[in-house]
Amino acid sequence: MKWRIRVEQEPEYEKTRKETHNQNKVKKLFTRIRLPVQSFFNASWKGASYGATLITMLLIFAIGFDFHTGLGKLVDVVLFFLIAIIGTWVAVKIGEWLIKRVKKLPTLFIASLAISLTITIYTLDQFRSLENILPLAYLLVAIGVITGALFGYPLTLGLKKPLSIIMLLLGVFVTGIFCYWLFTPGTLDERLANTVEPFSPVSQNPSEYGSHEVNTFTYGSGTDKQRDEFGNEVDLQTRxxxxxxxxxxWSKEREWFWGFKDANVPLNGRVFMPEGEGPFPLVLIVHGNHKMEDFSDQGYNYLGELLASRGFLTVSVDENFFNSSWSGGVSGDINGRAWLLLKHIEEIESLSTQQDTQFFNKVDMDHIALIGHSRGGQAAILATKFNELDRYPNNANMRFDFNYKIETVIALAPTDYQTLSDRKIEVDDVNYLLLGGSYDSDLSEFEGDRQYNGIELTGSENAMKSSLYIDGANHGQFNTAWGENDTYFPFTLLLNKQPLLEGDEQRQISSTYVSGFLEATLHEDESYQPMFEDYRYALEWLPKATYISQYEDPSYHIFSDFEEDVNVLTATSPYIEITANSFIQWYEGELEFRRDKERGTHGVFLKWDQSYSKNASYSLDLTKPLQDPYNFTPNSGLTFTAANVSEAEDQQPVDFKVTVSSANGESSSVMLSDIMPMHGALPIQHTKTKFFEERRYGEPTEPVLQTFNIPMQLFKKENSFVKLDEIDSITFEFNASPKGKIFLDQIGVNQPN
Structure with missing residues (x-):
């Protein structure tokens, strides 16, 4: 028997009724959501429009406070006030008129948003590249829209509704938070404390004033229309x-401001003359790029007075007319800065032979030093290169005839982008000192390190080179006129200035190192040399900070600099073979800056993690005893440079063991921390916004090389049976720190005299 099951079909009209009911429920829900949203938008769109426009006006007006037309501060401020108010509002109205033709939405809001965003992006793009400023532009306009909407709602509907009170309070709160964030100096970095004990100084504090009274005067054209000290009040007129x-x-605006063309550039200088019988070594200081209307040369008075008191005839050179301005910059300015330095030396040499001048018999032309800051730092090394050339490489029709005895170059946070005939600038056998800071928010990278690598010490002269990396130092505080702001207002409000050293502290460091280096190189006082080989000899004179230093002189003989080839098993010396074990990473390559720029030095990268594999080691095996000057003696030392390239969160100091073995089978080891600590990674945040930080400044840490010297006597003390003249292997053993990554370079021997 077959059973039939009857399935009842739902009537079509019932199905349609349910669908209609569900649709009506969705429509009602949408209407209930849409009406308050629409009500809120209708009440707040005007405020949001005005907020976007106002934030743009404030940005333009703020730039006017740090803008110089040469017409006076009041004129500058009034001019930008008018541009901010009238210009922005006219642009918004024009945008509104255009959008009305195509849109029926609140046109003022659309116009305000579009024009404010366009003007903000364009304005910021004048200072930084587009990819760096887009997030900041979006943020500023968004803040203007949000705060304007929060205030616009209660202003439109009144304060009777509870929601209006809430919106007003939210507006006040958001505005307060934004202003607090904007005007506070920033936040301190989370750093692990690294304690470094100072060594007892072996010389007198070079930052203390000397025995000479100082006579200050100026020389110049006598026609300077901007400053009386180089104009009608100049003490000594020059050509x-x-x-x-x-x-x-040379633009017409620049000519109008200064009153001269590039064909008659003045030689202006601020002189700090030691009183007493000369002659005195000559020291020239030159500033870098800054607003030309905000004069830079007086910012080194602190150095001029100190150095003159210690017997150095010091001149702060005026090159403000090469600096940037609202009217644009000068292309090739570094070449001009360098050449002009040499023309100053030429003029001073001529004046020193004239009995009626203050320079007569006061200048020791056999001992000359150049000090440069920022672009001036590159100009100083470029001037040293020009000094040895017969013709200008970029225009060989121009002859040079200088050949002065420039013995010393000191670079303070120098740039290093200039080339000659598309070649890197390299100089041989000059004393060179480099100072730079981790919080240089102008350069953002330790560019001077590449300049340091371009100084070759051939041994024909008794020269040395040294660098000091200062955690917490910025770009501008080496100059009292530049100060803590490494960029232009209002971008300065975005800088994280909380971790900075105080200006006086940073200048205490530059005073100590500049003066000490000149004492060592121009006055030939050898007691100051140790502080440049090991910064711990100077720590008692310096503010508390983290320092990293490099050093080299002709007694350093490198047998592995990793520049020879791509074979990781060979060294610079053909008598060395390399082996390595148990590393996560082992490769040779170039050490890069924070933003992947070329640094000009190659080495080996070694990364280990004991949770992955223990007893990582890197060995240089000598197939033949090294000959003089590369051989080891009881008075020599093992030298190498190394940088901690661990991740930003790995701030623990890295430690490892160095072992030497001799042909008789004996070995001896020394821990690196017993010689000098290798600092942990130093995370740096230049700005208050991390998304702007990454786009503008790159990686959160920057690798910086430290020179290490291990006296061979320590190996001998550890094991007296080790034969130093028969060393056949040098091994770096990484079992003291559980993990880490380093860059190793410049392995060799130090043979002190």
């Missing part, structure tokens, strides 16, 4: 020179 072959176009 002008034709710089047109050294630089690019």
């Amino acid at each position: 002008s020179v034709n710089a047109s072959s050294m630089i690019g176009e």
Whole structure:
């Protein structure tokens, strides 16, 4: 028997009714959501429009506070006030008129948003590249829209509704938070404390004033229309020179401001003369790029007075007319800056032979030093290169005839982008000192390190080179006129200035190192040399900070600099073979800056993790005893440079063991921490916003090389049976720190005299 099951079909009208009911429920829900949203938008769109416009006006007006037309501060402020108010509002109204033709939405809101965003992006793009400023532009306009909407709602509907009170309070709160964030100096980095014990100084504090009274005066054209000290009140009138072959176009606005063309550039200088019988070594200080209307040369008075009191005839050179301005910059300015330094030396040499001048018999032309800051730092090394050339490489029709005895170059946070005939600038056998800071928010990278690598010490002269990396130092505080702001207002409000050293502290460091280096190189006082080989000899004179230093002189003989080839099993010396074990990473490559720029030095990268594999080691095996000057003696030392390239969160100091073995089978080991600590990674945040930080400044840490010297006597003390003249292997053993990554370079021997 078959059973039939009857399935009842739902009537079609019932199905349609349910669908209609569900649709109506969705429509009602949408309407219930839409009406308050629409009500809120209708009440707040005007405020949001005005907020976006106002934030743009404030940005333009703020820039006017740090803008110089040469017409006076009041004129500058009034001019930018008018541009901010009238210009922005006219642009918004024009945008509103255009959008009305195509949109029926609240046109004022759309116009305000579009024009404010466009003007903000364009304005910020004048200071930084587009990819760096887009997030900041979006943030500023968004803040203007949000705060404007929060205030616009209660202003439109009144304060009777509870929601209006809430919106007003939220507006006040958001505005307060934004202003607090904007005007506070920033936040301190989370750093592990690294304690470094100072060594007892072996010389007198070079930052203390010497025995000479100081006589200050100026020399210049006598026609300077901007400053009386180089104009009608100048103490000693000097000639002008034709710089047109050294630089690019000289604008009409620049000519109007200064009153001269590039064909008659003045030689202006601020002189700090030691009183007493000369002659005195000559020291020239030159500033870098800054707003030309905000004069930079007086910012080194603290150095001029100190150095003159210690017997150095010091001149702060005026090159403000090469600096940037609202009217644009000068192309090729570094070439002009360098050449002009040499023309100052030429002028001073001439004046020193004239009995009626203050320079007569006061200048020791056999001992000359150049000090440069920022672009001036590159100009100083470039001037040293020009000094040894017969013709200008970029225009061989121009002859050079300088050949002065420039013995010393000191670079304070120098740039290093200039080339000659598309070649890196390299100089041999000059004393060189480099100072730079981790919080240089202008350069953002330790560019001077590449300049340091370009100084070759051949041994023909008794020269040395040294660098000091200062955690917490910025770009500007080496100059009292530049100060803590490494960029222009209002971008300075975004800088994280909380971790900075105080200005006086940073200048205490520069005073100590600049003066000490000149004492060692121009006054030939050898007691100051140890502080440049090991910064711990100077720590008692310096503020508390983290320091990393490099050093080299002709007694350093490197047998592995990793520049020879791509074979990781060979060294620079053909008598060395390399072996390595148990590393996560082992490769040779170039050490890069924070933003992947070339640094000009290669080495080996070694990464280990004891949870992965224990007893990582890197060995240099000598197949033949090294000959003089590469051989080891009881008075020599093992030298190498190394940088901690661990991740930013790995702030623990890295430690490892160095072992030497001799042909008789004996070995001896020394822990690196017993010689000098290798600091942990130093995370750096230049700005208050991390998304802007990454786009503008790159990686959160920057690898910086430290020179290590291990006296061979320590190995001998550890094991007296080790034969230093028969060393056949050098091994770096990484079992003291559980993990880490380092960059190793410049392995060799130090043979002190």
